[in-house]
Amino acid sequence: MRQARIRPVSYAIVATLGLVAIWLTPALEKKQVFPMQPVVVTEPGLEPADFLLSPLVVTASKTELVDTLSIVGVIHSSLYNALNESGVGVLPAEARHKLAWSLADIFEYKVDMSRDLAQGDKFHILVERLQKPNGAIIVNKILGARLALSNSHNPLEAIHFDPPGGGSTQYYDASGMSLRAAFLRAPVAFRRISSIFGMRKHPLFGEWRNHTGTDYAAPMGTPVRAIGDGVVIFVGRNGGYGNMIDIRHRNGMVSRYGHMRNFAPEMRPGLHVAMGSTIGFVGMTGWATGPHLHFEIRVGGVAHDPKLALQSKGGEPIPASERALFQKMRNQTLASLSEAHVPNATE
Numbered sequence: 411m412r413q414a415r416i417r418p419v420s421y422a423i424v425a426t427l428g429l430v431a432i433w434l435t436p437a438l439e440k441k442q443v444f445p446m447q448p449v450v451v452t453e454p455g456l457e458p459a460d461f462l463l464s465p466l467v468v469t470a471s472k473t474e475l476v477d478t479l480s481i482v483g484v485i486h487s488s489l490y491n492a493l494n495e496s497g498v499g500v501l502p503a504e505a506r507h508k509l510a511w512s513l514a515d516i517f518e519y520k521v522d523m524s525r526d527l528a529q530g531d532k533f534h535i536l537v538e539r540l541q542k543p544n545g546a547i548i549v550n551k552i553l554g555a556r557l558a559l560s561n562s563h564n565p566l567e568a569i570h571f572d573p574p575g576g577g578s579t580q581y582y583d584a585s586g587m588s589l590r591a592a593f594l595r596a597p598v599a600f601r602r603i604s605s606i607f608g609m610r611k612h613p614l615f616g617e618w619r620n621h622t623g624t625d626y627a628a629p630m631g632t633p634v635r636a637i638g639d640g641v642v643i644f645v646g647r648n649g650g651y652g653n654m655i656d657i658r659h660r661n662g663m664v665s666r667y668g669h670m671r672n673f674a675p676e677m678r679p680g681l682h683v684a685m686g687s688t689i690g691f692v693g694m695t696g697w698a699t700g701p702h703l704h705f706e707i708r709v710g711g712v713a714h715d716p717k718l719a720l721q722s723k724g725g726e727p728i729p730a731s732e733r734a735l736f737q738k739m740r741n742q743t744l745a746s747l748s749e750a751h752v753p754n755a756t757e
């Protein structure tokens with residue numbers, strides 16, 4: 411066959427041309443090769459000042475180091491300050507800051523972080539710490555947490571659980587109920603409120619006396635979110651409430667939001683809203699002397715204290731198929747959480 415003979419010949423031509431090209435290519439000059447410089451990083455726990463005085467030299471590692479930290483503390487001025495103090499020496503400042511937000515996210519359905527915390531509240535957090543090859547230290551995840559509020563008998567517990575089937579990671583309480591409930595505890599995202607995590611005195615806004623509800627101080631225009639899935643049943647002006655929205659939820663409970671500057675554009679009666687969606691913006695319409703959100707929970711047309719009304723609304727139980735694995739995880743996590751000594755507020 412003619413084709414069969416041509417192919418080896420053309421391969422030989424290409425190979426010859428290749429060899430000629432290599433032979434013609436001029437050799438590169440030898441460059442001086444510098445030895446690898448050691449990498450200087452801060453050690454976990456060393457403040458930048460310490461690090462400047464005595465640099466720590468370590469050899470660069472290609473592996474990530476993972477370990478578990480147990481962080482225990484008591485709130486004196488704010489959760490953020492308490493975490494900042496307890497985490498010194500084991501986490502860099504940025505990671506300590508993020509830890510405060512992560513903890514707030516976990517308990518968002520249980521605790522109104524902007525109002526419910528008080529002096530003397532204790533926390534214990536199990537943190538998976540990750541040290542990256544470049545020396546950066548981050549909080550990989552919170553494995554478990556216990557938050558003992560001084561005004562509550564039972565501490566809140568959160569156990570991290572990754573379902574084996576690749577479902578979404580969730581936090582459960584010790585009895586296996588999801589911490590993600592049907593209602594958020596607060597209608598204003600805590601990230602939007604300036605004095606968060608503190609025990610500030612709640613300001614008065616010149617509203618009518620003895621009103622049953624909660625007032626959230628927030629800057630003008632701060633988004634207001636629906637605390638749960640529901641149907642809008644009222645949008646408009648209502649006397650002292652000013653610009654007001656009522657949302658009816660599946661259990662018949664109505665959440666009410668007042669004094670808003672304006673509503674989200676699509677708001678109208680009959681509209682279905684999802685938990686967390688923006689329904690309007692903080693203002694001071696109606697009887698209000700400063701920008702804030704007035705928030706109420708109404709059952710059978712009567713206003714109830716949101717704190718009490720939302721307290722008992724739990725999440726879904728862990729699926730039966732994952733229960734055995736969860737219980738193993740829970741026992742491990744709770745054992746680690748009880749090992750550490752939780753100091754008293756007076757210590």
Ligand SMILES: [Zn+2]
Nearest residue numbers: 617623625704
């Ligand atoms: Zn109010």
